[in-house]
Amino acid sequence: MKNFLLKSISFVFHPLIMPLLGVMFYFHKTPRYIPKPIQNAKIFSIVILTIILPILLFFLLKTVNKVDSIYLKSTKERLIPLFINCVIITLILIRVLTPNEIVELYYFFLGILCSTLACFIMAIFKVKASIHMIAASGFFMFAIAVGLHYQININGTIALMMIIIGAIATSRLHLKAHTNQELIIGLITGLFPQLLFMKYWL
Template sequence: MKNFILKGVSFVFHPLIMPLLGVLFYFSKTPRYIPTAVMKAKIFSIVILTIILPILLFFLLKTINKVQSIYLKSTQERLIPLFINCIILALILIRVLTPNEIIELYYFFLGILFSTLICFILAVFKFKASIHMIAASGFFMFAVGLSLHYHININGTIALMMIIMGAIATSRLHLKAHTNKELIIGVLTGLGPQFLLLNYWL
């Protein structure tokens, strides 16, 4: 039962959903008026580019034996997916979330791009930082930034995210997917870019 729950945590909070959660969280908290049509268009684009497209590309890579599982267990497996993800994120920044439209989301995705690049470089040097922790901690830092930016109380969200991050870390350790060092580097890789970019939109 414990093994099933911890596997479920890794699956439910897969890194692919974190960018979408950041977008949904932003639209639910921002006091700015954003037309419903615009919000729906942005959400639809993010779903297509950050979830559906990567899944389709994963099956393509699996078909040609470039990856074995969606968890990308080896550093070699990570290289192509991470490189492709960098291209997708760059496309989002150029075409979907431009800085003169929704600046907060632009810098959120810029931070995700930087984190992904760092993860790619680490993989080149055979270090397997936790992508789960990178994604979760990046979203966490963005949520904290929004609370400061709009002066809103999101203590409940912050507490929940800390619990979720703890559950993800426990899950990855239990499944022997990562070491403590890989989890810590993952957290720093996710938090760092988001924290450094706060200065540009707060």
């Protein structure tokens, strides 16, 4: 039962869903008026580009034996998916979330791009960082920034995300997917770009 629960945590809080959670969190919390059709169009685009497209590309890579599992256990397996993800995020920044439209989400995704690039470069040098921690900590820092920006109480979100990040770390350690060092590297890699870009929109 414990093993199933910890595996489920890694699956439910997979890195692919974190960008979408960030977008939905922003639209839910922002006091700015953004027409519902525009919100729906952005969310639809993010779902297609950050979830459906990567899953389809994963199955293609698995078919040609470039990856073994969706968790990308080795640094060699990570190279192509991370590069593809960098291209996808760049496309989002150019076509979906431009800086003159929704600046907060633009810098959120710019932070995601920087974190992904850092993870890609580390993989080239055979340094393995937890992608789960990168994604969760990036969203966590963005949520804090949104709360500060709009002066709204997000204590519940912060508490929940701290529990989720702890659960993800416990899950990855239990499954022997990462070491403590790899989790810490992932945490820093996700947090730092979001923290760095806060000054451009706060």
